[in-house]
Amino acid sequence: MAQSNTMHQILVCQGTGCESSKSAKINQALAEEIKRSGLSDSVQIKTTGCHGFCQQGPIVVIEPEGIFYTGVKIEDAPEVVKSSFVEKKPLERLLYHDPATNKAIPLYKDIQFYSQQHRLILRNCGEINPEEIEDYLARGGYTALKKVISSMEPTQVISEIQRSGLRGRGGAGFPTGKKWEAAYKAKGSPKFAVCNAGAFIDRSVLEADPHSVLEGMVIAAYAVGASQGYMYVLADYHLAMKRFNLAMAEARKRNLLGKNILGSKFSFDVDISQGAGAWVCGESRALLYSIEGKRGMPRVKPPLSVDAGLWGLPTSTNNLRTLASVPLIINKGADWFAGIGTEGSKGTAVLGLTGKIVNNGMVEVPMGTTLRKVIFDIGGGVPGGKRFKAVQTGGPSGGCLPESALDLPVDFEALSKAGSIMGSGAIAVMDEDTCMVNAAQGFLSFCRDESCGKCVPCREGLPMMVEIIERVTAGKGKPEDMSRLREMSDTLIQGSLCGLGRTAPNPVLTSMRYFRDEWEAHINEKRCPALVCKALINFYILPDKCQGCGICARACPADAITGAKRMVHVIDQSKCIKCATCLEKCPPKFSAVKKVSGEAVEVPKEPVPIAAGTGAK
C-alpha cells in the first residue's frame, strides 16, 4: 500500500469497546460515503485496535492531521467525510470537548488524556491496522527479532533484559531476565514459551497490536531455547484470537515464525490455548495445568515452572505486556528502558481506568507516576461532582486505598507497602456513594467464587469471611468481627499456595485499615453512612414534596407503595425490597423520595390528601 503525502486516512477503532457500539457499521458507512464523494483515490479507511479512550467511543481519527472524533454514529458519516475532506474543517460537534472549559480540542495530541501519557507498550495501539503486517513493519516491526537472530547470542539477550530491569507485568513483578536465565539453564527438552493474555488490558493490546506481542514471544523463545509456544487467551476473547491467528499466519509467510526463522537454525511456533474461564489460571502454575487440559490449580514450589512446567518440561511464562516491551528494549537498549520509571520498577505501567472515573479506558504512564495524576489529570477525576472515596488497584484482590494515598507512586513497592498490589493494572475508582464494607464484601465474594479449592484456608476461609461481612452489612455485626477478620486474613496469607489466596484479604484489610469509621458505624450503630447496605437503609416519601402522581407506585416491583391521585403516597416498609426504583422514577422536580440510614423520617401511615400550598405548583 503505497501512500503519497496527500493521502488521507480515516482510522476507525474496532476494539471490543467501540465494536460493541457498532463501529464496524460506521466503518462501512464511511467507506460508502467516500466512494459516493469520489474520494476513493485520496482517502483510505483503516481499521485499528483500541485507542484506549473507550469512554469516548466509537472513535474515528483523521490522519495525517490527527483530528480526533468521539462518539461517532453511523448517520454522522456524510458530515465527517464532507467536513474533513471537502471543506477541510474539523466537525466541531464530534470533537472532544475539555470537560473543564468545554472547549473543543481538535487534535489527538492536545487532549490531556493522551498528552500526559508515555505510550511504549501501547505504542502502536489505535495507530496501525492490526490485521496488516505491513503496518507493523513500516513502524520498525520485527527489526528487534532480526537484530537478535543475526547478531546476539541467547545469553546476550538475557543479560540485556536483565540490565533493563524489566519486571513481569502479570502482577508478581518477578524480574523477567532472571526468569529467562533460569529457563535457559534448565535441563530438559523441548522447552516452552507461554504468553498469558488473561486481563482486560492484555486483550486490548492483543486486539490492537498482535505483532509486537508475537515478536516479543519469539525473542523470549530464542533467549530460553524454546521450540513451542502457547498463547493463553480466554475463549470469550474472539476478536483477540482472530487477530493473533492472522498475525501468526502473516509472520509464518515471512519466515518470522516457524521453521528456521529468518534462515537461522532457530525454529519456533505458537499455538493458541483457549482458557475456559477460571480466574485462578492467572497464577502461572494453574495456567500451565489448564493448557495441559487439567483443572487449573497451583502446586507447591519448588520445582519452579522454569524447571518443570508444561508436561514437566522447562517453561518460561510471561505476561503479554512484558513480552510487548521486549522488542523496544532490544531496539533502544537496556539503558534507555532503565531510564524510565523508578529505582525498583522500570519502564511503564499500562493501567485500565474503570469505575467512577470520567475517562474510562486504557492508559500508559511511567512507573512512579502518582495515583493522583493518573486518576485526576489523565482520568479526569470523579464524574457527577461526587467526592473521590477510594481506589482499588490491581484487580479484585487489590487493596482499597483512601484519598490520603493518592500521592503514592504507581510501582510494585509503594503499592504493596500501602496494602495493595500492582496486579493486573486495573484502577477501579469508587466515589462517595460506595460503601466500603459492601465493596469489601463484593470483592471477597468474587475471590471466594474463584477459589480453586485446593488450599483449605482459601476454600473454607473465604466463605467464612464473606459470611462475617454479610452479617456486618445486614446490621448484625459484633464488635469482635473486625479482629476475627484480621486473624482469618492472616491464616489465608500464610496458608495459601498461590497469589489468589495470599492477596484475597487485601480489600478487607485495607477497607478496615483506612475506613474504620464506616465499619464501626455498621457494627455499633447499625448504620450505613454511604446509604448502600439494604438492611440498614429505608426509603420514605416526603409528604411535603409528594404530588401524588403515582409514578412510583406503578413502577414499584414489590407493590409496596400505596396512594391515589393527589394523595401523598406511602411505602410499606415491611414490603419494600429497597431496590431504589421509586427514588429513580420520582420526577426530579418533585424529588419526594428520601433514602436514609439510622434516622427516622416522619411520614403518614396511610395515604393522605396533599396539603394545599405545598410542593410544586
Place this chain on the structure above:
Amino acid sequence: MVTETDVRKQTRDIIAPLKGRQILLIPAMQAVQQKLGYLPPEAMEEIGELAGVSTNIVYGVTTFYAQFRTKPVGRRRVAVCRGNACNVRGSERILETIGRALNLKVDETTPDREYSLETVACLGACALAPAMKINEETVGKLTTKAVEDLFPKKAKQEGTPEK
C-alpha cells in the same frame, strides 16, 4: 428428540479433526459444547475416550471451568459481568433488575428455554461497565432503564424456571 446414539456420533464427528494434537481435552470439550450447547454425559465419555482419560477426569474439568455447562441452556444466554469494574459501577443492581424482568435467578432458564441467566467473572469490556453479553453480543453501559427496554414485560414468564 436427540437420542444418546446421536450425541455419541455427533461428538465423535466434532472431535475427530483434533486427533493427535498435543493440547486436546479442553479444545475438544469447547468444540462439542459450541455445537451441542452443553456437555451431555455421553459426550463426556466420548471425549474422554479420545483424549485417553477417564470420564471422571472430563467431568472434573467440566465442573472446574466456568465456561462448561452440563445442562442445556436458553436460546438467548444473558451473561452479566461481575468483574471488578462492573461491580464498582453497579452490576449487582443490573443483575437484580434482569432477574426480576425475566423471573430468573442466576443459572436458571425460562420454561420455554428462551432465556437463561448467568454471571461471568470478567467480559474484558471494563470500559463499558456495567456490561453483559447476550449470546455473542456485548451490551455495555447498562442502566436499569436499558434493561427494562431490552427485556420487555412479555419476556417474563410465570412458570417455574429450570435449574
